[in-house]
Amino acid sequence: MRGLKFIIAGILFGIVMSKSEAISWFRIQEMFRFQSFHMYGIIGTAVVLGIIITYVIKKYKLRDFQDNPITFTPKEMSVPRYLIGGIIFGLGWALTGACPGPMFVNIGFQYWSILIAVVGAIAGTYLYGAIKDRLPH
Amino acid sequence: MLEFLSQPWPWYTSGIVIALVMLILLFFGKSFGFSSNLRTICSACGAGKTVKFFDFDWRSQTWNLLFLVGAIVGGFIASEFLSNGEAVQISQATIQDLSALGISAPDGMQPEEIFSMENAFSLKGFLILLLGGFAVGFGARYAGGCTSGHAISGISNLQLPSLIAVIGFFIGGLFTTWVLMPLIF
Numbered sequence: 001m002r003g004l005k006f007i008i009a010g011i012l013f014g015i016v017m018s019k020s021e022a023i024s025w026f027r028i029q030e031m032f033r034f035q036s037f038h039m040y041g042i043i044g045t046a047v048v049l050g051i052i053i054t055y056v057i058k059k060y061k062l063r064d065f066q067d068n069p070i071t072f073t074p075k076e077m078s079v080p081r082y083l084i085g086g087i088i089f090g091l092g093w094a095l096t097g098a099c100p101g102p103m104f105v106n107i108g109f110q111y112w113s114i115l116i117a118v119v120g121a122i123a124g125t126y127l128y129g130a131i132k133d134r135l136p137h
Numbered sequence: 138m139l140e141f142l143s144q145p146w147p148w149y150t151s152g153i154v155i156a157l158v159m160l161i162l163l164f165f166g167k168s169f170g171f172s173s174n175l176r177t178i179c180s181a182c183g184a185g186k187t188v189k190f191f192d193f194d195w196r197s198q199t200w201n202l203l204f205l206v207g208a209i210v211g212g213f214i215a216s217e218f219l220s221n222g223e224a225v226q227i228s229q230a231t232i233q234d235l236s237a238l239g240i241s242a243p244d245g246m247q248p249e250e251i252f253s254m255e256n257a258f259s260l261k262g263f264l265i266l267l268l269g270g271f272a273v274g275f276g277a278r279y280a281g282g283c284t285s286g287h288a289i290s291g292i293s294n295l296q297l298p299s300l301i302a303v304i305g306f307f308i309g310g311l312f313t314t315w316v317l318m319p320l321i322f
Contacts, residue, residue: 003203010156011159014211019142020151021225023212024246030231031315032307043288046150046159050293053160064166072168075281075291075298082298085280085289086305092272093306094313097247100277101171101286102172103270104205105171108212111247113266114255120270121277125175128278129190130215135279 014105023105025097074104080136091123143221159289167200170286172277174198174205238322248322263322272309280305 021027022042031039056062057070064070093099096117098106103121106114128135143176159169174193177198182275185192193226222241232242240250256262265290277283288306 005161006167006200006203007163007207007210010207010209011156011211011214012144012161012207013158013204014208014213014218015215016146016151016211016224018164018212018215018246019146019219020148021145021246022151024227024243025248025251026227026231026235026243026246028310029235029314030227031236032310033231035160035228035230035234041148042151042155043284045149046155046289047154047292049153050159050289051295053156053163054293054295064164066299068166070163070166072294074294075296077298079301081306082280082287082301083305085276086276086302087276087312088272088316089276089280089283089302090306090309090311091313091317092274092276092309093284094270094310095269095317096273099171099273100175101208101283101285103273104171104208105212105215106247108209108214109216109246110169110213110250113252113254113262115175116263116266116269117256117273117283120176120267120272122178124271124274124276124298125172125278126184126191126274127271128275129176129179129184129188132279133311135260 013101014108017102018109022054023098023102028094028097043071078137084136140218140221142219145223158260161295162204167201168286169290170201170282171205171208172274172283172286175274176278177202208243222255238318240322261321278308 003103020042022039027039030036045093054072062070098117100121103114103118162169167271177195180191180193180195190290225246227243240248250267251262251265257266280287282302292303
């Protein structure tokens with residue numbers, strides 16, 4: 001089954017996000033109150049390793065499992081889009097204590113009430129799609 | 138071994154595995170970005186008929202939906218087999234700040250005052266989760282990515298737009314934490 005590898009990667013992600021408590025509303029509050037290094041340690045480690053991984057892939061022109069070159073699409077430059085979108089995202093992130101990944105991990109963790117936030121997130125995505133041409137980008 | 142794994146894992150294990158997940162997805166010709174799934178779900182539910190933004194071949198994103206399914210399974214495995222039910226070990230300062238807002242110290246992963254079924258279906262709890270989720274979904278698509286797509290993948294590729302997005306995440310998060318929460322709770 002070709003999709004199995006993605007399920008396994010997701011399981012790995014779900015377990016580690018749970019076990020490092022990154023899916024906890026309390027940890028997100030602690031982060032936004034600058035009262036612990038924990039979340040900064042998680043994101044910081046991932047980013048430092050990510051920068052090294054991306055650099056090595058580009059420098060040695062590494063290829064994926066099908067021998068295609070691994071490419072990175074640069075993001076189109078804009079300020080309002082990323083800043084306004086980012087602020088709206090952040091407002092919700094601190095309130096629910098979960099960004100999209102952890103929302104779904106929380107379902108597995110059997111915090112069923114997070115489904116309300118998931119429904120909200122899908123509705124929010126839909127509204128963005130419906131009105132995007134009227135927003136500054 | 139299982140007992141050892143049942144303790145909370147230190148932050149660096151998480152950072153290392155997140156980077157590893159990003160590497161695995163790159164190796165399989167994909168990229169790490171979770172919130173795209175929300176767009177895919179809209180499209181799979183038929184939103185493409187009414188809104189052009191959702192009119193794309195969502196089946197090409199099946200791999201990411203499988204990753205999402207895996208994330209749910211991972212959360213289940215962690216809670217059922219790798220958990221000793223211990224409360225989250227947050228700092229004393231946070232416990233004090235939150236108790237001033239009427240939120241009691243951790244008893245599990247999430248605060249009872251928002252996530253217990255009783256509170257989640259009170260008007261306040263319901264609106265917190267629904268509107269919070271709504272802002273996450275709307276903002277992630279507006280900004281073109283969430284924590285995984287921007288903070289991890291984007292910054293790893295030294296993308297200025299991703300840095301701007303992450304600064305936005307923090308402006309919004311700090312505003313909710315320091316301005317909105319005292320008003321809400």
